[in-house]
Amino acid sequence: MNNILEIDLDRKLEIKINNEKPVALKDLSLSLLSFNHQFHKFIESETERDLDVGSELLIKEVRKGSIIVELVSQAAPIAPLLWEGGSLAQWASVVEDTCKWLLGKSDTPPKDYTKQDLQEWNKFVEPVAKDQGSQMNINVSDGGTVINNFTINSTEANAIQNQVAKKIEQLDTPEDHIHKMKVMYWYQAKFDTDSDTGNRAIIDDISKNSLKVVFENLAVKEDMLHPPASFDKPWHELAYLVDVEVEAVRGVPKMYKVLRYYPEHTFNPEVE
Structure with a gap:
C-alpha cells in the first residue's frame, strides 16, 4: 500500500x-x-x-x-x-x-x-x-x-x-540556572548551622512549592542567620533578597542553592 x-x-x-x-x-x-x-x-x-x-x-x-x-x-x-x-x-x-x-x-x-x-x-x-x-x-x-x-x-x-x-x-531547561535578587522566605528551617538538611524555602517567582535549600558556603549561611538587629523577628521568619542557583529534575525545580543574599533588603513579610 x-x-x-x-x-x-x-x-x-x-x-x-x-x-x-x-x-x-x-x-x-x-x-x-x-x-x-x-x-x-x-x-x-x-x-x-x-x-x-x-x-x-x-x-x-x-x-x-x-x-x-x-x-x-x-x-x-x-x-x-x-x-x-x-x-x-x-x-x-x-x-x-x-x-x-x-x-x-x-x-x-x-x-x-x-x-x-x-x-x-x-x-x-x-x-x-x-x-x-x-x-x-x-x-x-x-x-x-x-x-x-x-x-x-x-x-x-x-x-x-x-x-x-x-x-x-x-x-x-534554561542554560542559566542562576536567578538574581529573588525574594525568598522560609517554609521550614533547622537551627543547626552545620547541617543542610531540614531547610526548605519558597521563592514565588520560581515555584509556589517549598524546595530544599543549601548554601554555596558557610559564610553566606552565617550572614543570613544574623539579620539586622532592628527586626523583632527571628531570622527564619523574615524575607530575604537572594541570588540562587536552581537545580531541576526533568525541568522541574527541586532545590535552591543560595549564592548570595542582600542584607540591606531584608524585610518582614507580614508588614505591608
Missing part, C-alpha cells in the same frame, strides 16, 4: 510512504500539515520580508492505495530563481540535512529550529515511526532526472523522534 505526496512546483517532489499497516488519517494529516508549514517557513526565511508568500496543501486526488496532494505557493515564480536547482530541490536538501542532524549523522542543523519546529518534524515522521517495517522515500526530479533522493525507515523515524524529545527537553 502506498501513500503518495506529490508536489508539482518548479520541480516534482514526491514523498512515498511504503506502509505495512493502514495509516491513521490524523497522523497523515498532521504529517502533511507539518511538512507544509516547515516549507512555508523555509521560503519565508529565504525571501525578502516584503514579499507576500503563502502556501497551502491542496488534496488533488484520492484513490485506492494513494493520496496525492499539491503544494502551491504564491512564491512559485520567484523562489526557483534563488537556487540553482530550484526551491524544491533546495528544500529537499534541508529536509535531508535535518533528518541527518536528528539521527546524529551531522553536528549542526541546516537551520535554527524552535520547539514548535521540532514538534513538527516529530509529526512529519509519525506515520513511519508508528509502523514497524515501513519507510518514507523523498524524491525530487526534473523531467525524469533524479535530483535528490533519500529514505527514512521506521527505525530511523523512531530515532528522530527520540532525538526531538531530547532537544525539546534541552530547550525547556
